[in-house]
Amino acid sequence: MLASESVNATIEAVSGLSIVLAEQNSEIERNNRHEVYFDINVDGQSQGRIVVQLFDDVPIGSRRFSDLAEGHEGISYQLSKVDAIAPTFIRVSELPRLSYSASDAATVAGGDTVEQLEVELQDAKHFHQEGGLVSLVVKDSRPRPVKERLVAYQGKLVTVQEQQGSVPNGSGFVITTAAAPDLDATNLVVGRVVGGMDVVEAISQLPSVKANTGSPFFKVAKLAGDKRADVAEKGFGRPFRRVIIAQSGVV
Template identity: 40%
Template sequence: MLQNKKLLQSSPPILPPTAPLQGQSSPSLPVLKQSCKLSRRELSISSNSSLLLLWGTQALEPIFNLSKARAEENLPNTNKNEQEEENLNCTNKVATKRAFLDISIDGKPVGRIVIGLYGDNASAGVARFSSLVSGTAGISYRRKEFIKIMPNYVQHGGVRSYGVDAELANSTGSSLAVENLKQEWERNYEQCPGTKNLAGTVSIIVRDPLKPPPKLKLVARKGKLEIDQEEVGKDPNGTEFVIATKDSPELDASALVVGRVLEGMEVVEKVGLVKTVQENTSSPYFRVAKIIGDKRAVVAERGFNRPYSKVVITNCGLME
């Protein structure tokens, strides 16, 4: 092996043929023969060195392939570990604080709901919910009603973003802006796959995915027909919340999960059994009224699934 190495060092380098420059004649045939003439010894040395180089590259090739395979394995493992951590944060949420809601139906107390809030997973949503439960925002859920009862969830009306509630909120410097809640909802929506609004979860409504774009309609004003835009409702102000009685994937596109019911799920089920205004969107009279832009159809639609009984939060606050 060492002898071959010395022979390699002593062997003359083989240079590639170069093209003749302009104005120069190509070398004659005898000159080419003389430059290419090699002895048997030199040919054997060159062939042995080429074999050694070929053997070396073949011997090192498995090592390079092994290191490449390990490098490729490490990258997916890193991504896999990150995904496992995100899924762990989505499934194993820890309640950092607790809140309570005392509920009454038609003036009769039906019990207390204790809610665990996920301060580490939805900090903005928990801060909003806590300020409204405790009253530090100047306004509170106290004496406010549940406005909608659906087969899979019950919805609280929150506080108004106008009138006395808005004045009280402004007096304490509180803001009902919903943009930070939307950003947090988008982040959680991308990170956590699957259904997020499971049975027993508490969520703040941050957007209305079913809100259609404005539609043109004909309106009679002063004996003339005018083109106007149909009312499509108002965007949520980030104070309405829902409690899921069953798994509700339909809420994932609009509600930010902030906690879960720890105690009093039977109270939530009692609220879910309250009789409501029957939905009648399939009625031909409603469809015609909706097409022609009759305001009575808009008012009737807002009243669908509203409880006949008065379901109110009589008292609420944070628990130590």
């Protein structure tokens, strides 16, 4: 081998090693991010910053939350809305999609599905025992309605049942304002608020759509399978003011 060829080979090897090390360092950095922040606006006015400390013993869930707060590959919580205010928590709506790549494959921790989050939920280390806890929505708290329809099968019409609506994609999250044990079965706790709990409390006091589940009209409509009851139920707790995450990132 000529001396020049040897030098070029060495340069290529060093360059390749540098790229590998850079990728490894980037991966380590993503895994070691312990705090994220959310700057909150209400009707366009700044309300302050919420800082969340992530739990190390929930590796997939906490890293997924960090990825989405940072805006990994363009997928971010920025401009997400607080879409529900409940007596024990506030909820931020899930992202409509987890990838904008040509392959549509999500590279956030846990990928396109909630399978890995469900595994961590089954072996949960933390529970909704107090206010200030942050959890990803992994499962739907309400059973999805089932609709029957006729389809052609082998030259005949058969009746099939389909569940309506969509399942959570593991990006929506809640912040508790009090103990909320009813969330333990559906939500994976990934961290706690260490700054800006006053901002969370202020949001929780905003006027919102009242849940009139006790109304006889709602009960009848629900039992009858009236879609209007389902639509109304989805709107329960929705704040009358526009509450959004103006900025988010890693501390």
